[in-house]
Every structure is written in structure tokens, then in C-alpha cells.
Amino acid sequence: MYFDKAEVLERSELEKLQVERLKKTIDLAANSPYYSESFKKNNINSSVIKTIDDVKRLPFTTKDDLRSQYPHGLLTKPLDEFVRLHASSGTTGTPTAVFYTQKDLDTWADLMARSLYAVGVRRSDILQNMSGYGLFTGGLGIHYGSERLGCLTIPAGAGNTKRQIKLIRDFNVTALHIIPSFALYFAGKVREEGYDPADMPWKIALIGAEPHTEYTRQKIEEELHIKAYNSYGLTEMNGPGVAFECTEQSGMHVWEDSYIAEIIDPETGESVPDGEIGELVMTTLTREGMPIIRYRTRDLTRFIPGQCKCGRTSKRIDRIVGRADDMLIIKGVNIYPMQIENIIMAMPEVGQNYLIELFREGFIDQIKVKVEIKDQYFVEDMRALQGLQKKIANKLRDEILVTPRVELVQHDSIPKSDGKAKRVLDLREVEA
Amino acid sequence: MYFDKAEVLERSELEKLQVERLKKTIDLAANSPYYSESFKKNNINSSVIKTIDDVKRLPFTTKDDLRSQYPHGLLTKPLDEFVRLHASSGTTGTPTAVFYTQKDLDTWADLMARSLYAVGVRRSDILQNMSGYGLFTGGLGIHYGSERLGCLTIPAGAGNTKRQIKLIRDFNVTALHIIPSFALYFAGKVREEGYDPADMPWKIALIGAEPHTEYTRQKIEEELHIKAYNSYGLTEMNGPGVAFECTEQSGMHVWEDSYIAEIIDPETGESVPDGEIGELVMTTLTREGMPIIRYRTRDLTRFIPGQCKCGRTSKRIDRIVGRADDMLIIKGVNIYPMQIENIIMAMPEVGQNYLIELFREGFIDQIKVKVEIKDQYFVEDMRALQGLQKKIANKLRDEILVTPRVELVQHDSIPKSDGKAKRVLDLREVEA
Numbered sequence: 001m002y003f004d005k006a007e008v009l010e011r012s013e014l015e016k017l018q019v020e021r022l023k024k025t026i027d028l029a030a031n032s033p034y035y036s037e038s039f040k041k042n043n044i045n046s047s048v049i050k051t052i053d054d055v056k057r058l059p060f061t062t063k064d065d066l067r068s069q070y071p072h073g074l075l076t077k078p079l080d081e082f083v084r085l086h087a088s089s090g091t092t093g094t095p096t097a098v099f100y101t102q103k104d105l106d107t108w109a110d111l112m113a114r115s116l117y118a119v120g121v122r123r124s125d126i127l128q129n130m131s132g133y134g135l136f137t138g139g140l141g142i143h144y145g146s147e148r149l150g151c152l153t154i155p156a157g158a159g160n161t162k163r164q165i166k167l168i169r170d171f172n173v174t175a176l177h178i179i180p181s182f183a184l185y186f187a188g189k190v191r192e193e194g195y196d197p198a199d200m201p202w203k204i205a206l207i208g209a210e211p212h213t214e215y216t217r218q219k220i221e222e223e224l225h226i227k228a229y230n231s232y233g234l235t236e237m238n239g240p241g242v243a244f245e246c247t248e249q250s251g252m253h254v255w256e257d258s259y260i261a262e263i264i265d266p267e268t269g270e271s272v273p274d275g276e277i278g279e280l281v282m283t284t285l286t287r288e289g290m291p292i293i294r295y296r297t298r299d300l301t302r303f304i305p306g307q308c309k310c311g312r313t314s315k316r317i318d319r320i321v322g323r324a325d326d327m328l329i330i331k332g333v334n335i336y337p338m339q340i341e342n343i344i345m346a347m348p349e350v351g352q353n354y355l356i357e358l359f360r361e362g363f364i365d366q367i368k369v370k371v372e373i374k375d376q377y378f379v380e381d382m383r384a385l386q387g388l389q390k391k392i393a394n395k396l397r398d399e400i401l402v403t404p405r406v407e408l409v410q411h412d413s414i415p416k417s418d419g420k421a422k423r424v425l426d427l428r429e430v431e432a
Numbered sequence: 433m434y435f436d437k438a439e440v441l442e443r444s445e446l447e448k449l450q451v452e453r454l455k456k457t458i459d460l461a462a463n464s465p466y467y468s469e470s471f472k473k474n475n476i477n478s479s480v481i482k483t484i485d486d487v488k489r490l491p492f493t494t495k496d497d498l499r500s501q502y503p504h505g506l507l508t509k510p511l512d513e514f515v516r517l518h519a520s521s522g523t524t525g526t527p528t529a530v531f532y533t534q535k536d537l538d539t540w541a542d543l544m545a546r547s548l549y550a551v552g553v554r555r556s557d558i559l560q561n562m563s564g565y566g567l568f569t570g571g572l573g574i575h576y577g578s579e580r581l582g583c584l585t586i587p588a589g590a591g592n593t594k595r596q597i598k599l600i601r602d603f604n605v606t607a608l609h610i611i612p613s614f615a616l617y618f619a620g621k622v623r624e625e626g627y628d629p630a631d632m633p634w635k636i637a638l639i640g641a642e643p644h645t646e647y648t649r650q651k652i653e654e655e656l657h658i659k660a661y662n663s664y665g666l667t668e669m670n671g672p673g674v675a676f677e678c679t680e681q682s683g684m685h686v687w688e689d690s691y692i693a694e695i696i697d698p699e700t701g702e703s704v705p706d707g708e709i710g711e712l713v714m715t716t717l718t719r720e721g722m723p724i725i726r727y728r729t730r731d732l733t734r735f736i737p738g739q740c741k742c743g744r745t746s747k748r749i750d751r752i753v754g755r756a757d758d759m760l761i762i763k764g765v766n767i768y769p770m771q772i773e774n775i776i777m778a779m780p781e782v783g784q785n786y787l788i789e790l791f792r793e794g795f796i797d798q799i800k801v802k803v804e805i806k807d808q809y810f811v812e813d814m815r816a817l818q819g820l821q822k823k824i825a826n827k828l829r830d831e832i833l834v835t836p837r838v839e840l841v842q843h844d845s846i847p848k849s850d851g852k853a854k855r856v857l858d859l860r861e862v863e864a
């Protein structure tokens with residue numbers, strides 16, 4: 001069951017399509033001031049692309065490149081060919097602006113419709129869009145996709161919880177688009193209003209827009225009595241609808257007929273093997289107005305090896321586990337704090353907080369993870385505690401490939417500043 | 433210069449088109465539970481319509497009817513044919529919900545594009561949509577129209593004044609959609625940020641969404657150095673784009689190929705002569721999913737007699753002068769407080785407040801208008817004050833057809849409650 005046959009192309013066919021579209025994208029991009037210069041400097045044109053692997057011959061584009069080209073440097077067409085502008089929030093410094101032609105909006109709406117379809121949304125569904133609209137791509141992105149799929153779309157926007165509940169009940173809303181950090185708060189509000197989430201008409205929640213853990217997803221599913229689906233997108237690549245889970249909930253399918261995804265070592269820029277974590281790099285294949293080539297997203301994830309049971313042939317990426325800027329290097333291994341968080345927060349014994357400490361013993365970097373344990377597990381029985389300690393250390397070693405020391409501490413014993421716990425304490429410089 | 437030739441149809445052609453579409457609308461409406469029953473009860477079908485005047489044979493639809501049919505009673509098609517829902521704010525009681533098919537959204541976007549074109553917006557313009565999105569029809573209405581026209585559309589949404597200014601300057605925004613009550617505040621903020629509005633790139637402001645006076649428009653035009661255009665719309669009739677000014681700024685053209693507009697006496701339900709104020713009654717002609725027939729808008733306006741210089745042949749309505757519920761009857765004449773406000777607030781001598789007092793002398797109703805005068809006009813010279821008093825009385829008589837008593841009072845002498853002045857004090861019951 002798929003929305004577009006591009007989702008189930010044989011790998012060889014898909015790559016042929018990608019090569020063709022990449023060449024076209026390079027030709028288009030050459031019409032923009034930025035890429036015209038960059039290609040000239042790097043002696044690039046579309047003829048360098050013979051196989052999909054040749055994408056690696058193209059230079060990266062960074063956030064700083066986009067900023068330096070603000071506002072119009074990446075446009076391939078005169079300004080009056082464009083009908084939409086979105087911009088990153090840009091609270092610090094120059095924002096990033098993305099421009100869309102009507103064709104680009106149509107392509108994006110199609111990708112969004114396909115994404116919704118992949119998690120089981122159908123035209124008979126009634127979708128309440130509970131995210132803010134405006135310059136944020138999440139609101140209008142889901143909105144256009146939902147209408148394109150033919151769902152009855154309720155543009156509720158953010159906030160006004162009571163009214164959201166009334167709309168959901170009055171119109172038998174079956175699908176929600178809701179920000180993960182709002183979803184758990186919302187579940188509480190629903191109960192406060194006297195309703196049992198199990199009795200609500202909803203079935204499907206789209207909870208992309210913010211990186212979150214598997215634990216958070218499960219919590220949302222339990223609290224709201226709903227199936228919750230993760231997705232990946234960013235303004236620079238249109239917005240949501242770059243990669244979307246399917247009903248298998250085992251990774252997010254990259255819509256590879258529209259995007260080339262690579263995962264690289266953020267230090268070396270070289271591809272990492274499938275299954276290893278690195279920085280996601282994205283290239284648009286179907287954007288005419290403002291193509292972007294090898295964009296360094298700074299987002300960390302990995303390709304999930306193997307094929308999805310759903311039958312889609314596209315590569316899947318795992319949840320985002322952090323930002324490239326958060327990367328720690330311990331004993332020559334790249335480690336991301338979110339990897340550690342994902343493991344320990346999924347354990348029932350673990351409380352609210354943890355702290356990663358990096359220190360040096362002789363010339364060797366060491367990593368210690370302090371973990372707050374829930375009161376009921378913080379027992380007198382030394383052996384039980386040692387068992388737990390060992391369990392945590394082993395689970396972490398399986399994930400980060402380095403064996404950390406684990407220290408179990410009592411609830412509320414890790415200091416907080418501004419109500420927010422510090423996650424990483426690097427003592428290596430201090431001691432050196 | 434027009435966007436659609438429907439705007440300049442000969443009257444006879446237009447009415448032929450209206451009759452044809454009205455008959456079709458009745459046939460469609462008969463598929464909805466509400467109209468099916470209403471037509472049966474009133475023995476109505478499309479064959480009763482021979483000329484456009486026969487619209488008067490159809491029963492009215494009121495806000496209460498819509499509420500009683502909430503949520504689905506007016507739908508002509510199965511729910512899965514609909515792709516959008518908007519709802520009135522409904523802070524009290526049941527909200528009003530309006531459903532749109534994809535075809536309805538397309539029709540609405542076309543009407544909005546036509547509306548923008550009428551005030552001089554072209555595809556080369558860059559339009560910043562500074563109103564909230566969501567269930568409110570103003571945001572998405574203007575958004576879809578602007579994209580349809582081919583403008584670069586910036587979905588800025590409401591709020592964040594600094595950022596609005598940055599976007600306007602960075603992207604050379606030429607057209608704004610801005611709520612009138614926000615526009616004057618915004619002008620002040622622009623100056624606070626150190627910019628002269630005269631140096632800003634904007635040319636055109638769409639300031640519908642809230643009834644406002646000609647004085648407010650002029651003030652906005654002066655303060656922002658912009659041409660500001662009024663429009664009329666309501667959720668029940670899709671949203672904005674029901675009637676729009678043209679560059680002549682002399683009344684709002686009703687898009688009569690899509691709507692039949694009537695103006696009636698709210699007491700008797702009979703049409704009032706052209707030029708007289710009454711309640712606007714609207715019928716959809718191009719809505720397939722949820723046609724509404726002879727909707728009592730409760731909004732008060734009049735048809736402006738004669739033809740517009742712009743060449744469009746459609747009837748024009750004047751600014752909304754209030755709500756039917758505000759109507760006062762004095763000496764058998766219908767009077768609306770906003771008529772009085774419009775006259776006196778346009779006079780340079782008049783300050784912030786006024787009060788309309790109704791009382792009885794013998795069996796005759798009388799109207800007195802207390803008017804606060806600015807300090808510099810509140811002079812010792814009795815003759816000057818009497819002259820001003822007479823001037824105000826005459827101007828009011830020309831507007832409301834009854835000669836009111838006028839009392840000039842000093843600045844701040846009219847009592848306020850909750851910071852808001854009471855506008856009408858009816859002493860007739862008390863004294864009777």
C-alpha cells in the first residue's frame with residue numbers, strides 16, 4: 001500500500017532516477033548566483049555525475065553559506081516566479097530564507113500527502129492541525145499535504161486547549177498534528193476536562209517537528225491512546241515531509257526520489273558505514289526555484305540497515321540523536337549525548353536526570369555516566385544495585401561502543417541550573 | 433483592468449448568470465438535511481426562480497439556523513468530499529462551522545486573487561500576511577488568494593513587530609495584510625525602531641477583517657504612507673473576498689457572479705431602496721459543499737447608487753455601519769450609532785468620546801448627542817461654540833434624517849466604564 005510508486009522502486013531504478021534528477025538539479029542550480037560561482041570554482045557541471053556515488057564530488061553547502069547568500073543568492077529564477085517564502089526563526093543573526101515556486105509547493109504538498117498516507121491517514125480522515133502556522137514550515141506543510149490527500153483539515157493552530165478538545169469531539173477528529181512536547185501536556189488537559197483519552201475519536205498523531213526519544217513516543221501513545229508517528233524535515237529542505245515513518249514505526253523513510261540523503265563523519269566529511277551515526281547531508285532533487293546541494297544539516301542520525309517490512313524500498317533514517325556540534329570524541333569514538341539519553345531513559349528504574357562526565361586518567365579519556373535512580377529502586381540491597389549498574393553499563397556499551405563507568409545516584413542529587421539539568425561535564429581540560 | 437471578465441458583465445448578462453447559478457444552488461442545497469426540509473416546508477424548488485427578483489421568495493437563513501444545524505446539517509455531500517473546515521470563534525454558545533470542498537477552496541482563492549488585483553496587487557508584488565492563520569478565515573483566505581495571483585507570499589502571521597519590520601525591509605515587501613486596529617500601533621512601532629514609514633517599500637495595505645471608519649483609513653494611510661483598502665467578508669460566505677474595494681476607494685464591489693447581495697429592513701425583511709441603510713443578506717452562488725441562501729448577516733450597510741469609475745459593473749456596498757442588533761428607531765426612522773460616530777469622528781474639533789441619549793418628550797422620541805470637544809476648540813466665544821453645535825447637528829441630520837439635539841461637552845466629561853465609553857443611553861423606558 002503506497003501513495004506513489006516512487007516509494008517502491010527497485011534500487012537500481014531509483015538510483016537511475018536520482019542520477020537523472022541530480023544532473024537536472026545541477027543544471028538548474030547553475031542559474032543561481034551562489035552555485036554558479038561555486039561550480040565554476042570547483043570545476044563542476046552536471047556531466048561529472050555518472051552514478052549516484054558521484055554526488056560526493058559536489059561541494060557541501062552549509063548554514064553559513066545560506067546566510068551569506070541571504071536573501072536571494074540561491075534563487076534560480078526571477079523573484080516574481082516565486083509564491084511563498086518561509087524563514088527559520090533566526091533569533092540570533094541572519095535568518096535562513098527559503099523560496100518556493102508554485103511547482104515547488106505542489107511537489108512539497110505531494111510529498112506531504114505521501115507522508116501522511118504512509119502512517120495510515122486516508123482521505124476519509126479528519127485531521128486537526130494543532131501546530132502554529134506562519135513562517136514555521138510545520139503548520140502550512142502539514143496543512144497543504146492534508147488537503148492534497150483529501151482529508152477534512154481543521155486549521156486549529158496552536159494553543160487554546162479547551163477549544164481544541166471541543167473541535168476534536170464535535171468533528172470526530174481522527175488524526176492530530178501535535179508537537180511532541182505539547183502532546184503530554186495536552187493529554188493531562190484532556191483528563192482535566194473530564195474526558196478519557198481512550199474515548200476520544202483520534203487514532204493517529206503526527207509528532208515530528210522536534211527530536212524526541214522512543215520513550216517519549218511510547219509515553220504519548222499510552223497517555224493519548226493513539227499511534228504516534230515521527231518524521232523528519234527542515235526548512236532548508238522545504239519543511240516537513242523529507243522522511244516519514246510508516247506504520248511499522250521502524251525508522252523514517254527518506255523520500256529518495258526527491259532527496260539524496262548521505263550520512264558523513266562531521267569531522268572528516270567522509271561517508272560513514274550504514275548503521276553508524278553521523279551527520280545527515282541532504283540534496284534536493286525536485287526543487288526548481290531554490291535547489292540546495294549537499295546541505296550539512298548538523299543533525300545526527302544513522303541509516304537503518306535492511307529493508308522495511310512495509311515494502312517501501314527507500315532508505316530509512318533513525319531518530320535524530322543530537323546535533324553535530326554536540327559530538328564528543330572518547331577513545332577515538334564519536335559519541336552523542338542523546339545516544340546515552342535514549343538508552344537510559346528507556347529503563348524503568350531510571351529517574352529524571354543524568355550527567356555525562358568526561359575526565360582523563362593518565363592520557364586516556366574516560367566517560368562516566370551518573371544516573372538518578374527512582375526511589376523504589378534505590379534499595380539497601382547492594383547486589384541489586386550493582387546488578388542495575390552493570391545492566392546500564394552493558395546497554396550503553398552496546399550503543400556507544402565504549403564501556404562507561406556508571407554511578408547510580410539518588411533522585412534529585414544531580415544539580416540543576418535554571419531548572420534545567422546540565423547534561424555534559426567535560427573535566428578533561430581542567431585536569432590536563 | 434480586471435482579473436475576471438465576470439467583473440464587467442453587462443447587468444442583464446450578470447443577472448442571467450445569477451439566475452442560472454441560483455437555480456443550481458437551490459438544487460444543490462436540496463441535498464442538505466436543512467434545506468431539504470426547509471424547501472419542502474416552504475414548497476420551494478429551483479423552478480420558482482425566473483428572474484433575480486425571485487430570490488425574495490426564498491426563506492432567510494439565520495445564524496441560529498446555522499447553529500441548530502451544527503455541525504453537518506447544511507452539507508450537500510458526504511463528509512469525505514470536504515477538505516477544509518473553518519469555524520467562527522464561538523466564545524459564547526455553539527460555534528458556526530463552514531466546510532469547503534477542494535472546488536470551493538479553488539473558487540474562494542480565485543475570488544481572493546480577483547480582490548487583490550482590484551486594489552492594484554500584481555504577481556510581481558511581495559505580500560506579507562500579518563494576520564493570524566488558523567480557524568479565522570482572514571489568514572488562510574488572503575494567503576491562498578495571494579499565492580493564486582502569483583505574489584511572493586510571506587506567511588508572517590500576527591505579532592512579533594520587530595521581525596515583521598525586518599522581513600518587510602529584507603524582502604522589499606510591497607503589500608501588507610494588516611488588521612486595522614493593529615495598523616496604527618504598528619506605524620508607531622516602525623518609528624520607534626528608527627524607520628520613517630515613508631521610506632518603507634510598501635505601497636498597498638489590505639485592512640479588512642474589522643469594520644472601521646473612513647477616518648481610521650485616512651489615519652492609517654497618513655501614518656504608514658500607504659494606500660489602504662477596505663473589504664468585506666464573513667466566515668459563513670467563505671471568509672474575505674465577498675466584496676472588495678477597487679483603487680477608486682469608493683465602496684466595495686460585491687462579486688455578484690458568486691454572491692447575491694440584498695439589503696433589507698431588519699424589522700420587516702423587505703428590501704430597502706438603493707442608498708438606504710439596512711441589513712445585508714447574502715446568498716452563495718458558486719459554493720457546492722455548503723451553499724447558504726439569504727443569510728442574515730446582521731451587518732448594516734447600503735448599496736452605493738451609480739457606477740464605479742473603475743468600470744466594474746457590480747453593485748457596491750458602503751462600509752459596515754454597525755450590527756442590526758444596534759438599530760435604534762427614532763420618530764419611525766432606523767438609526768445606527770455608527771452612522772453618528774462616522775460623522776462626528778471625522779470632524780477635527782471632536783475629541784475621543786460621544787454619547788447618544790434617547791429620551792421621550794410627551795409621546796415623541798428625541799435623540800441627543802453629547803460630543804466631547806478638543807480643548808483648543810472649547811473656547812470662551814459662545815458664538816463659535818454655537819456655530820460648531822449647529823454644524824454638527826446639520827451634518828447629523830443629513831446622515832440620519834432626524835435632527836438631533838447636540839450638546840458640546842469638555843474633554844473627558846463623558847463617564848467611562850471599564851475604560852470603554854458607553855455609546856447609547858436609552859432613557860425612554862425609564863421615563864415612560
